Amino acid sequence: MADATTSGAQARVFIDGEAGTTGLEIRERLAAEPAVTVASIAHDKRKDAEARQALMADVDLVVLCLPDEAAVEAVALADGLGNRAPRIVDASTAHRVADGWAYGFPELDANQSEAIRKARRVANPGCYPTGAIALVRPLVDAGLLPADHPVTVNAVSGYSGGGRQMIEAYEIGKTAPAFELYGLGLAHKHVPELQRYGRLTRRPMFVPSVGNFRQGMLVSLPVHLNALPGSPSPADVERALADHYRSADLVRVVSNDERVSLGGRLDALALNGTDNLEIFVFPDADGRQALLVARLDNLGKGAAGAAVQNIRLMLGL
Numbered sequence: 292m293a294d295a296t297t298s299g300a301q302a303r304v305f306i307d308g309e310a311g312t313t314g315l316e317i318r319e320r321l322a323a324e325p326a327v328t329v330a331s332i333a334h335d336k337r338k339d340a341e342a343r344q345a346l347m348a349d350v351d352l353v354v355l356c357l358p359d360e361a362a363v364e365a366v367a368l369a370d371g372l373g374n375r376a377p378r379i380v381d382a383s384t385a386h387r388v389a390d391g392w393a394y395g396f397p398e399l400d401a402n403q404s405e406a407i408r409k410a411r412r413v414a415n416p417g418c419y420p421t422g423a424i425a426l427v428r429p430l431v432d433a434g435l436l437p438a439d440h441p442v443t444v445n446a447v448s449g450y451s452g453g454g455r456q457m458i459e460a461y462e463i464g465k466t467a468p469a470f471e472l473y474g475l476g477l478a479h480k481h482v483p484e485l486q487r488y489g490r491l492t493r494r495p496m497f498v499p500s501v502g503n504f505r506q507g508m509l510v511s512l513p514v515h516l517n518a519l520p521g522s523p524s525p526a527d528v529e530r531a532l533a534d535h536y537r538s539a540d541l542v543r544v545v546s547n548d549e550r551v552s553l554g555g556r557l558d559a560l561a562l563n564g565t566d567n568l569e570i571f572v573f574p575d576a577d578g579r580q581a582l583l584v585a586r587l588d589n590l591g592k593g594a595a596g597a598a599v600q601n602i603r604l605m606l607g608l
């Protein structure tokens with residue numbers, strides 16, 4: 292398909308799962324894209340395989356905002372269309388480490404934007420791995436963090452990360468606790484993509500948590516700098532991250548002065564409503580340890596913002 296911008300044509304996009312948490316956010320963002328028309332399905336047909344497949348045949352791109360199992364089923368519906376199949380962005384976990392899918396994190400390395408631009412199928416990253424990979428990958432690529440380093444990532448998410456059911460548990464049922472750790476079997480579904488795209492050879496530990504706020508996310512990576520080869524300084528780490536994201540539009544490394552002005556505290560909600568991701572390097576007084584933190588909106592760069600970033604690349608917008 293030609294780029295929408297070069298051909299002057301409208302690109303047609305179907306959001307499968309458009310009434311869900313992520314689907315609604317994507318729809319809102321695409322409404323601001325003049326070159327995109329969103330093709331909707333009647334609400335009572337939203338789970339009707341035949342109706343969804345017919346709509347898929349009529350669009351350039353479908354975004355899957357569905358539970359994993361339904362996303363797998365949706366891809367089978369697209370496959371059934373043969374060469375009339377639309378391009379796909381899948382927001383679920385189902386295809387993130389699957390063959391034939393490009394990982395939808397354009398900032399991963401110098402080649403990833405181009406890989407997404409050309410891909411027929413793009414797997415949108417998980418919200419937590421977006422933050423964790425943003426911290427880990429540049430340091431592995433720069434040789435500061437060995438690929439076999441025992442990495443531990445701790446994170447907190449707003450409850451919208453759990454989709455409609457968790458939102459209802461907090462907002463309607465009021466049955467959810469104010470804060471809880473979960474994934475305590477240490478096998479959260481995001482670990483495989485974090486390991487693969489973080490280029491880690493040792494399985495990272497990942498400890499997620501959820502708090503009683505709708506959206507917002509902090510992902511933390513504590514690092515004993517003096518246990519790394521060459522004992523890099525916090526400035527070395529910050530420089531490697533800043534170099535990596537120098538030309539990124541949505542990701543920035545927060546400057547020393549701005550970080551100091553925060554007084555040693557970090558608000559998880561500060562980027563809500565944006566598609567940005569901020570990176571902080573908090574050093575100890577001796578520069579022997581550092582806490583690296585990524586801050587994002589789980590529904591922004593963690594889901595819908597990333598999906599729209601990928602759609603824009605794929606459609607040449």
Ligand SMILES: NC(=O)C1=CN([C@@H]2O[C@H](COP(=O)(O)OP(=O)(O)OC[C@H]3O[C@@H](n4cnc5c(N)ncnc54)[C@H](OP(=O)(O)O)[C@@H]3O)[C@@H](O)[C@H]2O)C=CC1
Pocket residue numbers: 307308309310311312313314337338339355356357358359361382383384416417418451452453454455456589590593594
């Ligand atoms: N929320 C977040 O922060 C993030 C979510 N994601 C992923 O995005 C995907 C969507 O999540 P989210 O929006 O939070 O979830 P929601 O539960 O809010 O929305 C899912 C939507 O899919 C619909 N749906 C369920 N089964 C089917 C089916 N068989 N056919 C068609 N539609 C179906 C649901 O309809 P109904 O409600 O009527 O059943 C609902 O509208 C998930 O894979 C999730 O893991 C990814 C990154 C972050």
Ligand SMILES: CC(=O)N[C@@H](CCC(=O)OP(=O)(O)O)C(=O)O
Pocket residue numbers: 382383384416417418419448449450451452453454457481499500501
């Ligand atoms: C708070 C909460 O429950 N968060 C979700 C992750 C949200 C996300 O990134 O979605 P994917 O399912 O697409 O990976 C969880 O831990 O399962």
